[in-house]
Amino acid sequence: MIPAREEAKRLLDLALRATRADGCTVLLSGHDGGHVRFARGEPTTAGVTLGFRLTVRCSFGSRSGVFTTSQLGPDSIESAVRSAEALGRFAPEDPEFLPPPGPQTYLPVEGWSSSTAECDPARRAGLVRAFLEGVGGRGVAAGLCDTAAHFSAIASSSGLFGWHRGTNASLAGTARTEDGAGSGWAGAVATTLEPLDARALGSIAAEKAAASRSPQSLPPGRYTVVLEPAAVADLLPFLPPVLDARRTDEGRTPFSRQGGAGAPGDRVMAAGVTLRSDPAAASAPSIPFDAEGSAYGKTVWVEAGVLKDLWTSRYWARKTGAAHLPAPASFLMGGGPDSIESMVQKTSRGLLVTRFWYIRLVDPQTLLLTGLTRDGLFLIEKGRITGSVRNFRFNESPLAVLAKADMIGRARRFGAGSDRGGLVIEAPPVRSHEFNFTSTSEAV
Amino acid sequence: MRDLADVALDAARARGASYADIRINRHRTQSIQAREERLTQVQDAESFGAGLRVLVDGAWGFAASSRVEKAEVGGLAARAVAVARADRPLQRRPVTLSALRPVQDVWQTPITKDPFRVPIEPKVELLLSICRAALEVKGASFCDASMSFAREEKFFASSDGTVIEQSLVRSYATFLVTSVHRESGGFQTRRSLARPVGMGYEYIDSYPWLVEARSAAEEAVLKHEAPRVQPGRKTLVLHPSHLWLTIHESIGHPTELDRILGLEANFAGTSFVRLEDRGRLRFASEIVNIAGDRTQEGALATAGYDDEGVACGRWPMIEDGVLVDFQTTRELAASIGESASRGCCHADSWESVPFQRMPNISMQPGSREITVDEMIATTEEGIYIVGDGSFSIDQQRYNFQFGGQTFWEIRDGRITRMLRDVAYQSNTLDFWRGCDLVGGPSTYELGGTFTDGKGEPSQSNPVSHGCPAARFRGVDVLSTSRGSGAGK
Secondary structure (H helix, E strand, C coil): CCCCHHHHHHHHHHHHHHCCCCEEEEEEEEEEEEEEEEECCEEEEEEEEEEEEEEEEEEECCEEEEEEECCCCHHHHHHHHHHHHHHHHHCCCCCCCCCCCCCCCCCCCCCCCHHHHCCCHHHHHHHHHHHHHHHHHHCEEEEEEEEEEEEEEEEECCCCEEEEEEEEEEEEEEEECCCCCCEEEEEEEECCCCCCCHHHHHHHHHHHHHHCCCCECCCCEEEEEEECHHHHHHHHHHCHHHCEHHHHHCCCCCCCCCCCCCCCCCECCCCCCCEEECCCCCCCCCCCECCCCCECCCEEEEECCEECCCEECHHHHHHHCCCCECCCCEEEECCCCCCHHHHHHCCCEEEEEEEEEEEEEEECCCCEEEEEEEEEEEEEECCEEEEEECCEEEEECHHHHHHCCCEECCCEEECCCHHHCCCEEEECCEEEEEEEEEEECCCC | CHHHHHHHHHHHHHCCCCEEEEEEEEEEEEEEEEECCEEEEEEEEEEEEEEEEEEECCEEEEEEECCCCHHHHHHHHHHHHHHHHHHHHHCCCCCCCCCCCCCEEEEECCCCCCCCCCCHHHHHHHHHHHHHHHHCCCCCCEEEEEEEEEEEEEEEEECCCCEEEEEEEEEEEEEEEEEEECCCCEEEEEECCCCCECCCHHHHHHCCHHHHHHHHHHHHHHHCCCCECCCEEEEEEECHHHHHHHHHHHHHCCCEHHHHCCCCCCCCCCCCCCHHHCCCCECCCCCCCEEEECCCCCCCCCCCECCCCCECCEEEEEECCEECCCECCHHHHHHCCCCCCCCCEECCCCCCCCEECCCCEEECCCCCCCCHHHHHHCCCEEEEEECCCCEEECCCCCEEEECCCEEEEEECCEEEEEEECEEEEEEHHHHHHCEEEECCHHHCEEEEEEEEEECCCCEEEEEEEEECCEEEEEEEEEEHHHCCCCCC
8 A cells, every 4th residue: 555645754754854965855656556467368467566666865065866765664764865875975066956946836636546546456357357348259359457556755855845646547458350460459548447448448449450451551651641549649758858948959859940049939830739738637637746846837838839838957947047847747739629530531531540659769850750550550531441551660750740730639648658758648639641651561 | 585485485375376486686776877077867776575476276466565574475475366366267278387397596697896886986987088088079069978787686486496596787888979060950969889788897897988989979970961871772781789679679579479479469569470480480591590598698688597487598599590499488388388488587676577578689690700891892882880779660570660870881892981861671581581691700799778678567678689790682771861841
């Protein structure tokens, strides 16, 4: 079980009282959760995990060191403090050092579900059973059901204290036809278990698998695309790293102008595109403070296609006179009025993309990415889906995709997994144009 | 440790487990990062905990906790067994394990200089020296340098009577030089060719950091003036600092038996390789030989035993171009009727469920001593690629695309100039069947990564790939500058 707020504060205070450093920030986080992994229509691994991380940052003047431990006993906490102090004493002076921020006001975040925090193995198994039943005899299912309670608490010698807890429940799975010729995917993530319709997800995956059999091979080239929310969610995590004021000023992001100045105020995407962060978003809650304890506010990065802000570290803000704006923990693309069905109906020729796979940065100057379509790629002709298409590799930039977006639908939440840079994501379906597919793949 | 393990294993048996194993691990890491003239991070971390795996009536259960004390470890058994019992009704094929003779042993990475005993100061000074050396080159704008070290103290005990203690050490340092061309608004980078290793600080001491920092900076600056590649079908000469990653993605992953059997279908994917391809599939030209090897000196996946107590070994996977074997665990081996596992079971932490992970998979050098210069001298037209760059491959491991760090035009047997914006796309079997020249032992190098991702919940494991330089015919090269309408 994760500790209560008061217990977390007591542990943080133990560390703060133990230190002899000039400045100290202590971050405590942990999780209590479980999962069932399944494949070939049955569980393959399953488990429950309880773990903690206590990170102590100690500074002497502008020298600082950090030590992290999984152990929360009084002796372990004191030992962690001594280790951080030892590293700090030996570290060189840091010309960019700033002391810990003072007390902050954090946005209230509602992201807790007791039923999810207390979810037992039988309930997770029940969700998996429902997914398998949703697939039925139409395919072979594989996937993951994961539930967890997590928390983060932070305190510093400058009087700062923050506390956050949340829960997550996710279920995602792939159905492959028995002959291996078709594959479909469906998934959902939420704060609570209750809205997860496992049977419906299984059914969607199976339908996509059946529909994706016997794909035709189309020539590589530029196509109009209708990207389902999962495909958009696969592209969005590449944007926050380049919305960095310092790197932009240094001339090394796509937003760097000739001569090296940032470009807030420039139109960088289509008029329908809004990108923001909000820890208190009811549909996609996230942690309200960063690793230094700085408060996350409600931030608009791109509004109606215009670049509004870049995240700015405390040091860079002081150096340039800009406002401090921490790097985001959530990245939410605003929704629009269009449904996937209406996007298809209004497309004379294009491709419907379920999701992408193995996306990697090719050229940081243009944010050019490469990756592949997966688990359902369909041809749209004269407003109708007319068949499945062999998977494509693409070489394309999400900046170009969002610059050419002309239809946007309702946004959905996606998890903060390692493949999404730890970001809580909300992504809508998007129609865009001239999406650059460069070769075909035999993969199913 | 032994007492704690006995408590957990006895409790698991008492609750009905037919098999149980426990891993009590202490994972120590150190990360030091610098940019230009300043240190940006000095961080040590230690993660300690226990993970218990049980097999109950043919279903797996697992429970882990960072509270390593008798009461908690005993409680792990109840939780792990509850997980197994909850899933058992969904289990269609009861899990069985290949046979394993119990062993008691101790093993450690052979190192001569423990990186955790080297003080911080010389590490910091080296990183700042790398940055200074790079930034002395005219046109170099930024330099990020870092080093990281890991030591895993792993205790393993199973209900079969196996007890193993291991200490594994890994080291890595790298840097990235960036050159910003303010007039054009463009920027170019060149990353170090150094790769992580299963060695101690002696590796850091032996690498020519300052020499490479200067040459990397010069090459980053040179890229601004380099002509863009003309796309087309070309001959590639691949340096081992590049080829290791192509081996990893196109040979390492498709020969994982869990993927072949469909166990990774939702995440990492399946494989174009089928079970019946063993001994039959012409994977590569007949000059290509590949081995799985968890005993390779200095390699990241080298250990005495895997995470279910199987002794690590070496075995052929591609012989004279033909696929001859897979990567297995005890469960996977039993599922295809094999009598023994290849020892490829691994978990990235005490809190992760062990499953099939990649061993070191290395390509053997040719018996004849052929140097890179000789390979280039016998190539009329092509590109010589050094260092790994962007990488992507589909979920069945057919279609891949790789970039690199530097690209050099070959004409009439000579390097003529640097090229830029190069990537190549191919199909795994077409590519490997097009290998027509394998470098000799003098070209052999070890590449690898600390962070190969796989599984759900996602795990990250270290793995190495040794290889010689090699030449490949008829590969599709594209210009990444033509790939998109994006940009400024």
